[in-house]
Amino acid sequence: MSSDSDCRSVTCQASPNIALIKYWGKRNEELILPDNDSLSITLDTNDMHSYTTVSTSSSMTCDTFYFDGVQQTKLASRMQKVLNEIRRRTKDGKIKFVEIRSHNTFPASSGLASSASAYASLAIALTNLFNLDDAQSTAAYLARIGSGSAVRSIYGGFVRWSSEGECLSSCVFPAEHWSEFRIVILIFNSSKKAVSSTDAMQRTRQTSTLFQARLSTINEKMTQLIEAIKNKDFNAFAKIVMMDSSQFHAVCMDTYPPVIYLNEQSKHLIHLVHAYNQMDGDQTTKVAYTFDAGPNPFCFIRQEHVDEFLRLLKYFYPTVNADADKQVSSDADEKFSSITLPVTPNVLERIVLTKIGSGPKIIS
Amino acid sequence: MSSDSDCRSVTCQASPNIALIKYWGKRNEELILPDNDSLSITLDTNDMHSYTTVSTSSSMTCDTFYFDGVQQTKLASRMQKVLNEIRRRTKDGKIKFVEIRSHNTFPASSGLASSASAYASLAIALTNLFNLDDAQSTAAYLARIGSGSAVRSIYGGFVRWSSEGECLSSCVFPAEHWSEFRIVILIFNSSKKAVSSTDAMQRTRQTSTLFQARLSTINEKMTQLIEAIKNKDFNAFAKIVMMDSSQFHAVCMDTYPPVIYLNEQSKHLIHLVHAYNQMDGDQTTKVAYTFDAGPNPFCFIRQEHVDEFLRLLKYFYPTVNADADKQVSSDADEKFSSITLPVTPNVLERIVLTKIGSGPKIIS
Numbered sequence: 001m002s003s004d005s006d007c008r009s010v011t012c013q014a015s016p017n018i019a020l021i022k023y024w025g026k027r028n029e030e031l032i033l034p035d036n037d038s039l040s041i042t043l044d045t046n047d048m049h050s051y052t053t054v055s056t057s058s059s060m061t062c063d064t065f066y067f068d069g070v071q072q073t074k075l076a077s078r079m080q081k082v083l084n085e086i087r088r089r090t091k092d093g094k095i096k097f098v099e100i101r102s103h104n105t106f107p108a109s110s111g112l113a114s115s116a117s118a119y120a121s122l123a124i125a126l127t128n129l130f131n132l133d134d135a136q137s138t139a140a141y142l143a144r145i146g147s148g149s150a151v152r153s154i155y156g157g158f159v160r161w162s163s164e165g166e167c168l169s170s171c172v173f174p175a176e177h178w179s180e181f182r183i184v185i186l187i188f189n190s191s192k193k194a195v196s197s198t199d200a201m202q203r204t205r206q207t208s209t210l211f212q213a214r215l216s217t218i219n220e221k222m223t224q225l226i227e228a229i230k231n232k233d234f235n236a237f238a239k240i241v242m243m244d245s246s247q248f249h250a251v252c253m254d255t256y257p258p259v260i261y262l263n264e265q266s267k268h269l270i271h272l273v274h275a276y277n278q279m280d281g282d283q284t285t286k287v288a289y290t291f292d293a294g295p296n297p298f299c300f301i302r303q304e305h306v307d308e309f310l311r312l313l314k315y316f317y318p319t320v321n322a323d324a325d326k327q328v329s330s331d332a333d334e335k336f337s338s339i340t341l342p343v344t345p346n347v348l349e350r351i352v353l354t355k356i357g358s359g360p361k362i363i364s
Numbered sequence: 365m366s367s368d369s370d371c372r373s374v375t376c377q378a379s380p381n382i383a384l385i386k387y388w389g390k391r392n393e394e395l396i397l398p399d400n401d402s403l404s405i406t407l408d409t410n411d412m413h414s415y416t417t418v419s420t421s422s423s424m425t426c427d428t429f430y431f432d433g434v435q436q437t438k439l440a441s442r443m444q445k446v447l448n449e450i451r452r453r454t455k456d457g458k459i460k461f462v463e464i465r466s467h468n469t470f471p472a473s474s475g476l477a478s479s480a481s482a483y484a485s486l487a488i489a490l491t492n493l494f495n496l497d498d499a500q501s502t503a504a505y506l507a508r509i510g511s512g513s514a515v516r517s518i519y520g521g522f523v524r525w526s527s528e529g530e531c532l533s534s535c536v537f538p539a540e541h542w543s544e545f546r547i548v549i550l551i552f553n554s555s556k557k558a559v560s561s562t563d564a565m566q567r568t569r570q571t572s573t574l575f576q577a578r579l580s581t582i583n584e585k586m587t588q589l590i591e592a593i594k595n596k597d598f599n600a601f602a603k604i605v606m607m608d609s610s611q612f613h614a615v616c617m618d619t620y621p622p623v624i625y626l627n628e629q630s631k632h633l634i635h636l637v638h639a640y641n642q643m644d645g646d647q648t649t650k651v652a653y654t655f656d657a658g659p660n661p662f663c664f665i666r667q668e669h670v671d672e673f674l675r676l677l678k679y680f681y682p683t684v685n686a687d688a689d690k691q692v693s694s695d696a697d698e699k700f701s702s703i704t705l706p707v708t709p710n711v712l713e714r715i716v717l718t719k720i721g722s723g724p725k726i727i728s
Contacts, residue, residue, distance in 0.1 A: 210578065
C-alpha cells in the first residue's frame with residue numbers, strides 16, 4: 001500500500017448475481033453489448049461478496065493488482081480496458097495509476113461466477129474514488145466492459161440488463177419486495193472447468209440455427225417474468241425460469257461443435273425437482289432450478305418450503321459414512337420414497353442457502 | 365402353426381434404420397403423419413434384422429402373435445391397428461385372422477429401435493400374403509401406422525420419409541451408391557430405458573419454444589444433405605448429420621420438463637469425435653456421430669478410416685483386465701495421446717460394425 005500523503009482509497013463490496021433470464025450472445029464484443037435483455041437476482045452480500053479496495057497516489061508508476069493478497073504479474077486485458085476507460089473519463093489528467101486489492105468471501109468452486117461481483121465492486125470503487133459523474137450509470141458501464149453480466153451486480157434485488165439504448169442495468173424490484181424468497185445453491189463435486197462462456201457464446205451466435213428463435217422469445221418472457229415477480233406468483237415465476245434455463249442449454253447443445261454444461265447430477269436434480277413439485281399433486285410449485293454455464297444448480301424456493309427441500313436433498317444426496325461400513329446415512333423420510341429416482345450418495349459437496357441482497361456497499 | 369389345407373404364409377426380413385435428419389413430432393397421432401421430412405440409412409440385413417412370418421387360414425378364430433417363439437397374451441394396440449387396416453383393405457371378406465411369428469437377430473440392448481424393423485417386416489409380409497395392390501406403398505402405409513419411422517425400413521439405401529402428400533417413404537440413393545460407407549454403433553453400458561419417444565415428442569410439440577424454428581430449418585438441410593450424399597462429400601455430410609443430431613437433442617432439452625437422452629459417455633464421444641477430426645489439421649472429417657432417443661452413438665465413417673477409428677475407441681474406452689490387477693489394457697497408441705480427453709475404462713460394452721443395406725427380403 002502506498003504511503004504518499006496524496007494517497008486516496010475506496011473500498012466496495014458487491015455480490016454475484018444469478019440470471020433468471022440468461023444473457024447469451026454479444027452483438028458487440030468490445031463494448032459487450034448483449035443480444036438480449038436479461039434479468040437476475042443479486043445475492044446477499046452478508047453471505048458472499050467480492051471485496052475490492054482501489055487506491056491512487058501521484059507517486060504510483062504503474063497499475064498493480066493484488067488478488068487474495070498476492071500481486072498478479074499481469075493485469076487481465078479486460079481490467080486494463082476498465083482502467084483505460086477511467087483515465088479517459090477523468091479530465092484533470094492527474095490520475096495516472098491505481099492499485100487494486102481484491103478478494104472473494106466465497107470460493108471459486110462455489111459454482112458462482114466471481115467475475116460479476118469482482119468487476120461490479122471494482123467499478124463502483126473506481127467511480128467513487130474519482131468522483132465520476134452519474135456514479136451508478138458510470139459504474140454500470142465500467143462493470144459491463146469488464147465482464148458483461150457484472151453490470152447486473154451494480155444493483156440489489158431483481159435487476160434487468162437492457163440490450164437496447166445504453167445497455168445498462170436497472171433495479172426492477174428491490175430485495176424487500178419478495179422477502180420470503182430464498183436461493184439454495186447446490187455444489188456437486190468433481191465439476192470440471194466448463195467451456196469458457198465467452199468462446200461458447202460466440203460459437204452459438206455463429207453456428208446455432210435455433211439462436212435467433214431464442215432471441216425472439218425473450219421480450220414476451222421478460223414481460224411475463226416481471227409480472228410474476230410483481231405478483232409474487234411463484235408458480236408462474238418457476239415455470240418461466242426453468243424454461244429459460246433449458247432453452248439456454250438447448251441453444252448451447254445446438255452449437256457446433258455442441259457445448260454441454262449439464263452433467264448426470266444436473267439431470268438428476270432436474271428430474272428430482274419436477275418429481276418433487278408434482279409429489280403432492282396440488283399444483284403448487286415449491287422449487288425451481290436454473291443452471292448457468294456449468295453443472296451446478298441454483299434453486300429458488302420460498303422460506304416455508306426450505307426445511308422440507310433440505311430434507312429432500314439429504315434423502316437423495318446422502319453422504320456415505322465410511323465408518324459405518326459404507327451405509328448410506330440418509331433420512332428415512334417415508335414421504336420421499338414415492339419419488340422413483342435413484343439415491344446418489346457422495347455427489348453433493350456443499351449446499352449454500354442465501355437470499356436476495358440489497359446491492360453493493362461502499363465501506364470507506 | 366395351423367395345419368389347415370388352406371393355410372398360407374409369407375416370411376420377410378427387414379432391418380432397422382438410423383436417421384440422419386431426425387423425425388420428431390407428429391401432426392396426426394392416429395395416422396402418424398410427421399411434422400417434418402426425415403432421411404435415414406437402412407442397415408444391412410446380413411448384420412441385423414427382424415424376421416417375421418405371417419400365416420392365415422380359414423380355421424383361425426383369433427389373431428395370435430409369437431415373439432421369440434413365445435405367444436403374447438395381448439396384441440399391442442398398434443399391431444391391432446395394422447391388422448384392422450389389412451382387413452379393411454382385403455375386399456373378399458374371407459381373411460379373418462392371422463398368426464404372426466417374429467424375432468430379431470439383434471438384442472434389444474443394441475441401442476437400435478427394433479420396432480422399425482419389426483413393423484416393416486410385418487407390413488411387407490402382410491402385403492404379400494394378401495396380394496394387396498401397390499405393394500410397396502401399401503407396406504409403407506402399414507409400417508407407418510404401426511411405428512412411424514418403420515416406414516423408412518421398407519426400402520434399402522438412403523431413404524426419405526416425406527411429411528407431405530401421402531407421407532410415405534422412398535429410396536433416394538441405393539446402398540451401392542456409397543459402397544465405402546460404414547456404420548459403427550457403440551453400446552455404452554448401464555444405459556437405462558429412455559423416456560418413451562412417443563410421449564416425449566408430443567411434449568416437445570406442446571412446450572418447446574424452439575420446435576417451430578427447428579422445423580423451418582429442415583427443408584434446406586434436407587436439400588444440402590441429399591446433395592452431399594449424391595457427391596459422396598463426407599465433410600459436408602458429417603457436419604449436417606452432427607448438427608441435426610444436436611438440434612434434435614436441443615429441442616428435447618427445450619421441452620418442459622426437459623427430455624435429456626445424452627449422458628456422460630455420449631458427451632465424451634461427441635468431444636472425442638471432434639478432437640479426432642481436428643487431430644491431423646487437414647480439414648478431413650473422418651467420423652460423424654448421431655444420437656437417437658438414447659445415449660448410444662451411431663458413427664458414420666468410410667472404410668479407409670475404420671481400422672484407425674477402432675484403435676481410437678480401444679484407446680479411450682479400454683476394457684480393464686481384472687486378472688492383471690486392474691491395469692488398463694489400452695493400446696499405447698502414441699498418436700492419440702495428443703487428444704486431451706480422459707481415458708474412460710469399462711464404459712463401452714460392445715461395438716457393432718455394419719454397412720448400408722439393400723432393403724427387406726421376402727424369404728418365402
